[in-house]
Amino acid sequence: MRKYYQLTLVVVSVISVVSLLIYRHEYNRLRYVLEVLNFFGTPGQSASASECAPFNVTRLNYDILGFREHLPTWQRISSTYSVYSAFWEASDGSNRVKAVGIGLMKSEPNFKCHVWFEDETDPVPGKFSYLLLEDKDNTVGNFKLPKGDGLNAHFLYCKPQASLGIPTGVSFYVSTTHVPFKPFIPVQSIDDRTIVENSTLVCVAPNSLPVVSKTSVVEFLSYHQLVGINDFIVYDRTLPSQFPVVLQNRVVQERFNLRVLFLPWNFPYSAVDNDRAVRLAVEKDCVMRAWGKVRNVVVLSWNDYIVPKLFRSLAVMLDNLESDRKITLRFSLPTLVFCTDLADDPQADSTLPMAARKTKCLKGSGLDKMFHVYRPLSIPGNRTGSTRIVSPRIAAVHRYISCFKEKGTLPSEENLMYEPTVLKFASDLKRSKLLKAGETSKLFQ
Incomplete structure (x- = not known):
């Protein structure tokens, strides 16, 4: 009887091993076929049909x-x-x-x-x-x-x-x-693809400071998501290595609806990175890189925030400003300079990001110092392009600096004016998943 049990165990073992080998062989064949189909497409299917997808094109990554x-x-x-x-x-x-x-x-x-x-x-x-x-x-x-x-x-x-x-x-x-x-x-x-409507790309210029804090990066990205910006290209210089690893991770990008691309910046000269030639080169590279892919392009630094007053979406605001007779190739926005070393707004929650707590800006900054938002697209027909000057009552770029470090002294009250527009985003900032993940350090773990 014992011999029959042993024989049965041997037969079952042999069948199990053979089944496992057959399963592995079929699995590898199927995997190979799927890889081929994924690379070359389905036989008999047109290119246009194979490119159709049941999801929003705005969720495509930078490689596509x-x-x-x-x-x-x-x-x-x-x-x-x-x-x-x-x-x-x-x-x-x-x-x-x-x-x-x-x-x-x-x-x-x-x-x-x-x-x-x-x-x-x-x-x-x-x-x-x-x-x-x-x-x-x-x-x-x-x-x-x-x-x-x-x-x-x-x-x-x-x-x-x-x-x-x-x-x-x-x-x-x-x-x-x-x-x-x-x-x-x-x-x-450079090809004229179908531009994603209401899309805006922010290119972040090389940072002149030796270190950029995690808080500054997360607050910058979180705020600009609220005004409808999810695409960023960062010209990397001194950011810690974990920044590109985390923010370019597909899981992170899908979870937070965020698309960030880091480009190397091995600048060969000793000039400071806010030199006019460097900023011009970054601006032109950014516009050319975005040509035919997104509707609006702007170059910012980590301490620059685009703040629309009358709209919550930057792209919607720009579309409303565009003339029917001319295509606007460039919008020029005024700049307001805020002092980070001044006291916080008493009405602002102390847990809010810095940009929502600083509401006093320098008088005199504005129309004479413009920031450009480009529309890198071809002009159809005989319509001509133009530059549109945006009033500070409609939108502005808020720049946050240490006034004491920049000017050697703090401005007096008569040289300041109250500008609380960012506070209208306070409740949305508190609910931001990206900001919460950054505050709890879960994002960079």
Whole structure:
């Protein structure tokens, strides 16, 4: 009897092992098929049909929207000049590479260039030209900036002699006789996709401070979500490594309806990061990167807050301001400077973020120091584009600084005015899931 039990156990064991092997084999086959279908699409299904999805397009990540087609990085092309990123312009028939670069003022850009195309072993020679990027009022970021150690920002153009499709890279160099190296700069294509309506992208400029606190980052993101902004590109310089790891995590982004992309910022010069040329370069890269993907684009720092007065959504406010006769390509918003070292508003809850507790701003800041919100889109038909000046009674950018550190003294009461608009978002800030997670340190655990 005992032998029968042992035989039965052996038979059951053999059947179990064989079943497990068959299951594993079928599982691997199914997994492989699903991976192939996921990559190539379903056979017989058109591209347009396969791209349809039962969820909102605004929840697509940056890889699909194309913000992260190529990670930029500063590359030296001469002893006095560096290039950050490059884009392919073809929508207006120009068919040329447009690169963002910075160099010393004493050296005028004078390069040769080649354009690299896919499946081509040799590059195509191109015609080089450039355009100096200027802010006529020298008020980038809503306040006058020093010229630093003498830097200029440019658009570098390279028009290939023959267009062999969409290029993969571009090389700028000094001469053909002495070329120690030809840096390969990846080229990102600019295409006119269907723009997500009511979408706004905020690009955060490199921080001039050595450290940005977790609280500052979370409060900045939480507030701008309340005015309808969920897309952010951060030009990273000194942020702790855990910031990109956490905020670019897909689970975190889906949980908080937040899309944050961090781009490297290995700036090769000693100029401070709020130098006018640096801010111009960031602004142009941001606008080009967002072209055809979102409706509104603005460059801010961590201490800048866009505050609409008459609307709760920035995009809705801008749409209401747009003229029927002209397409607005740029909205200019005034700046109000708030002192963080002044006392909190007595009506504000002490647990609110700093921006909702500081309600006294400096008189005299406003229309003479503008902040630009761009609309990077093609102009249809014969309609012309324009710049719309936004009244401070409609919206403004609130900049929060330490007045004592900036000016050496605190302003007197007669030089201050009361501006409590942010307080209207107080109850929403208290309910913010992102802000609660940041306050309890659960977000960065």
